[in-house]
Structure formats: structure tokens, C-alpha cells
Amino acid sequence: MPGITREDVLHIARLARLELSDxxxxxxxxxxxxxxxxxxxxxxxxVTGVEPTSHAVPLVNVMRDDEVVPSxxxxxxxxxxxxxxxELFRVPRILEDSA
Amino acid sequence: xxxxxxxxxxxxxxRGETTPTAATxxxxxxxxxxxxxxxxxxxxxxxxxxxxxxxxxxxxxxxxARGPLDGAPLAYKDVLCTRGVVTTCGxxxxxxxxxxYDATAIERLTAVGAVMLGKGNMDEFxxxxxxxxxxxxxxxxxxxxxxxxxxxxxxxxxxxxASLAAGGLGTDxxxxxxxxxxFCGVVGLKPTYGRVSRYGLVAFGSSLDHIGPLARDVTxxxxxxxxxxxADARDATCLPAPVPDYAATLAQGVKGLRLxxxxxxxxEGMDAEVERAVRAAVDVLRGLGAAVERISLPATPxxxxxxxxxxxxxxxxxxxxYDGVKYGLRVAGxxxxxxxxxxxxxxxxxxxxxxxxxxxxxxxxxxYYEAYYGRAQKVRTLVRRDFDAAFGRVDLIVAPVTPNVxxxxxxxxxxxxxxxxxxxxVPADMAGLPAISVPCGFSxxxxxxxxxxxxxxxxxxxxxxxxxxxxxxxxxxxxxPSLG
Numbered sequence: 001m002p003g004i005t006r007e008d009v010l011h012i013a014r015l016a017r018l019e020l021s022d023x024x025x026x027x028x029x030x031x032x033x034x035x036x037x038x039x040x041x042x043x044x045x046x047v048t049g050v051e052p053t054s055h056a057v058p059l060v061n062v063m064r065d066d067e068v069v070p071s072x073x074x075x076x077x078x079x080x081x082x083x084x085x086x087e088l089f090r091v092p093r094i095l096e097d098s099a
Numbered sequence: 100x101x102x103x104x105x106x107x108x109x110x111x112x113x114r115g116e117t118t119p120t121a122a123t124x125x126x127x128x129x130x131x132x133x134x135x136x137x138x139x140x141x142x143x144x145x146x147x148x149x150x151x152x153x154x155x156x157x158x159x160x161x162x163x164a165r166g167p168l169d170g171a172p173l174a175y176k177d178v179l180c181t182r183g184v185v186t187t188c189g190x191x192x193x194x195x196x197x198x199x200y201d202a203t204a205i206e207r208l209t210a211v212g213a214v215m216l217g218k219g220n221m222d223e224f225x226x227x228x229x230x231x232x233x234x235x236x237x238x239x240x241x242x243x244x245x246x247x248x249x250x251x252x253x254x255x256x257x258x259x260x261a262s263l264a265a266g267g268l269g270t271d272x273x274x275x276x277x278x279x280x281x282f283c284g285v286v287g288l289k290p291t292y293g294r295v296s297r298y299g300l301v302a303f304g305s306s307l308d309h310i311g312p313l314a315r316d317v318t319x320x321x322x323x324x325x326x327x328x329x330a331d332a333r334d335a336t337c338l339p340a341p342v343p344d345y346a347a348t349l350a351q352g353v354k355g356l357r358l359x360x361x362x363x364x365x366x367e368g369m370d371a372e373v374e375r376a377v378r379a380a381v382d383v384l385r386g387l388g389a390a391v392e393r394i395s396l397p398a399t400p401x402x403x404x405x406x407x408x409x410x411x412x413x414x415x416x417x418x419x420x421y422d423g424v425k426y427g428l429r430v431a432g433x434x435x436x437x438x439x440x441x442x443x444x445x446x447x448x449x450x451x452x453x454x455x456x457x458x459x460x461x462x463x464x465x466x467y468y469e470a471y472y473g474r475a476q477k478v479r480t481l482v483r484r485d486f487d488a489a490f491g492r493v494d495l496i497v498a499p500v501t502p503n504v505x506x507x508x509x510x511x512x513x514x515x516x517x518x519x520x521x522x523x524x525v526p527a528d529m530a531g532l533p534a535i536s537v538p539c540g541f542s543x544x545x546x547x548x549x550x551x552x553x554x555x556x557x558x559x560x561x562x563x564x565x566x567x568x569x570x571x572x573x574x575x576x577x578x579x580p581s582l583g
Binding site: 008009011012013015016017018019020021024028031032034035036038039041042043045047050051052053054055056057059062064072076077079080081082083089091092093094 | 462483
């Protein structure tokens, strides 16, 4: 049994940048516990010496010629920004005022 | 011509019996009349469709039609970017997102004259098997409105089944094309991983995401795949392999083909009607000259658990981009960046997406990575090896798509019960193999059942050929839901 605790859920939610309400926290704990219990069946398999698969189709280092091609216009790419100043994304302050 | 396959519709254009504009208007009128109840579309692009249809009319008049998809009215799952047309992914997070470019698959269909009717409903960020996880509305199954159409491509699948589109595109990460195709009684093809460019597809599980057709018949699926397949410099995972002429080999029959019937796809607890229909379909194939033998894919019982480690892990990483900074939703009033992202994600994502992000973050987190993610990647190798071994003996694998027919709305509230629906669909995603769902009958209650063919990597031609042979030998495609 994975034995997921409320503290585990809070820790994971912080890592995932996901604010959870109190009722959501308990539901999430119970559901993660149940899903991970199901997943734990994989532990009975012997995978010693088996190489991992990261992609179904082996393709490595796909290269293209180093040529300059046109990019999207900046204004068009910024059109979906929730908040912007000129050509910048505006976000809440991230540094303390030290001055 | 409403409800006829694309190849018949465009043949009628060529003969001058109808026009793209007439067909498009009829489809739009049907959508206006029926989609309030069905919920297959999130956005209907009426003006754009009529403009594209008028252009197509002109090409037919000038004898310059661009092939069998010119003027075909289609529904695209709302996970595919469309330039200037809102692309929501079924999520509040992207409710107002207007992409600055088209997905390659859509760009290629537009280039051969296809007409976009609108954007199809889906489970949020393609996570789900019922389209109940759309943030906007559920889609209903045209065969029984109390039931789900499957998911996550439930919108376009229901649209094709209900004749609210002549065909469409869906995506399949863990069964999301084939399972709704089976539930709605249409054809759904998941091509080989990398066969179709994913440029402009909103990412869910990058090692598992596939784009493919939803169609009224196998011929249409072949035509749609033909248009979207092939190398694309904008997607480094898109394979450079040449694209064969799928229509050319469609009618070659199954005589001499070796089909494998895997023991692990007939399990305790599966619907007896589904098992009967699939076994009867296998008899039909035998009658058509295919050699059928029992095979074993022993890792199958572990594939779903493996999927629910790998797909959420990739999703948690892919969905980290929705931080409220560059595009999508932003919740106002946060005092710092972390709070802004955390509150934006809390407000923008629904319960299933949150669950998968949490699960994925957990299996990738320090102390658990090797036990879960590392192990799952190794089991994925076992799944792949099973298929490699099987394809040494047989040309195709034939199996059910789902263990049951469409279930009722609200019936699968336990997430795990919902996940188990994709138990037969997930292995082909894990191994990146081409797989199709083709209708193979109906339950006593009149609900469609799907037959699955899985092929070798890049052998869509054989998958289509076997599905076509079966389809032509059986009457299922002529049955229509009584809706409207």
C-alpha cells in the first residue's frame, strides 16, 4: 500500500503549483492512494536487466540545416498574454525591494 | 448526401449532383438543429466554413478540385490549434486562447480543400474516456443520449456518428480515438507514433500522443490519413518514412493474412455481448480467407498501470507551462508569482487534470522516480517486446477495442473504473503501433461494438486493408442512430 498522507498531498501540490481546497485535499489523497495501489501491481514484475523505453520509435538527434527562417511576428505571439507591457509579460513582483 | 462517407459525397460534387456549399449548409443546419442536445461541438465556424465551401465550389466548376477531400465538411477535436479560431482543449485554462497558427494536420487538410465545420468537444486536455470531463459541457452518445460517446475525442466521434460532420480528426494517447469510435459506431484510426506531425497539437503525453482520423468508413479513414501523414520539419518526432498510397491496397482482401487473437484481450468481467461480437467478426475474417491463430501478449495486464505512470508523468511536465504568464487564464490579485501560478492552475484545471498532474508529479518526485517512473518505462519495454514477438508470427492482431459498450453519464465516478475502460486500447499507444476501431455489431440495446486491428509500425496499409475487408463483408456501417 502506498499509504499517501495529507502531508504527501500538500508537498506534491506545492511542487505542482496547484492550490487545493481542504475538501479537494482529502478527495485527492484517497484517489491517489487508490490509483497508486493499482499501479503497485507493477512491483511484482521482475524488470532486472530490462532497458527502459522512453519513446516507441527510436529517433535520435534529429538535425536540420542551421538556416535562419522567419519567426512569428512578436506582436502576434504576445496577443494571448494575460498582461503585458509593450513587448514584455507583466507578472507580480518577484524580488523584494532592497533599496 | 448527408451521412454518406466523404468519398461518396465528393464523387457527387464531381458529377455535379450537389456542391460543397449545399453540403456545408446542410451540415450547418443539422448542427444548429441537433447539437444543442448532442454537445459535439465547442465552436462552430460557420462563416469560415461557408467561405471555404464557396472556394471549393469554384474549383469543382473549373475542373480543378484538389482530390477526394475537396469540400469535405469536417470536425476537428479542439486540442488541435486553428489559426484565428479559439482552441480551448476543453479547459477553462484556454477558454480564450486564439492560436496564431494551424496544426500541421489541419493545414494539410485545408490545403486539399477540406472544410472545417467547427471544433469538437473533448475531455479536458484529452484526459478522460467519456467527454464528461469537458469544462464546458458533456457530449451525448447519438445512439442513446443517456450514455457517453467515449473520450477523449467524444465530440468529433459523436459528430461523425450523428452526421453532424462527414469526418474528423481526433487524438489518441491512451485510446482516445478508438474508444469513442467504438462507442459511437464509427471508424477511428490511430496511426504509428510519428506517422502524423503533432505540430500544433496541444501536448498531453509527448511519447504517446497521436493524431488520426474519425470517419464514417474505412475508405474515408484511408483518405484522411493520406492527407495528414508524412514528414514535417516542425515536429522532430515525425518520421521521415515515405507515405504509401493507402487507397491503392485497400481492396486486396485478407486472404493469406495471418491474424493473431491474443488470449489476454478476453478477460473475466468483460461484456459477453462484446466478446461474442468480436469472436463472430473473427469468424467472418476466417471465412474471408485469413489465417487466425491464438497468441499471447503476456505483459497486457500490466499495460494500463504502466500507462497511468507514464502518461501523467509526461502530462505533469507538459502542463507546467500553464502558469498564467504567457497565455491562457490568469487569476488576478496574487501577491507573488508562485501564488499567481498556484491559484491560476487551481481555477483553470478541472478535477481529472488536477488528479493527473498530482499523480505525475508524485511518480517523478524525489524518492519515487525509480520505483514508479523508471519501472514503468521498463515494463513499457516488455509490452513492446510482446508485440515484436507476436509480429514474428502474425501480420495483424485482432481484438476488442473496449471491454464494454458505452456506459451511462455519471456511471463511472471512480477514476480507476473510468481508466479500466481503456485496458485494450492502451497497449498500442505504449508501443506506438497503428490500430483501428471498426464497427462489428450492436448490443441487444442497440449500442455499437468496435473491432480492433493492431499492425506493425508503419504498416497502416495492412490495418486498413483488413478493416476494409471486414467492413465490406458486413452490414454495420449502414445502420444510423435515429437522432433527428
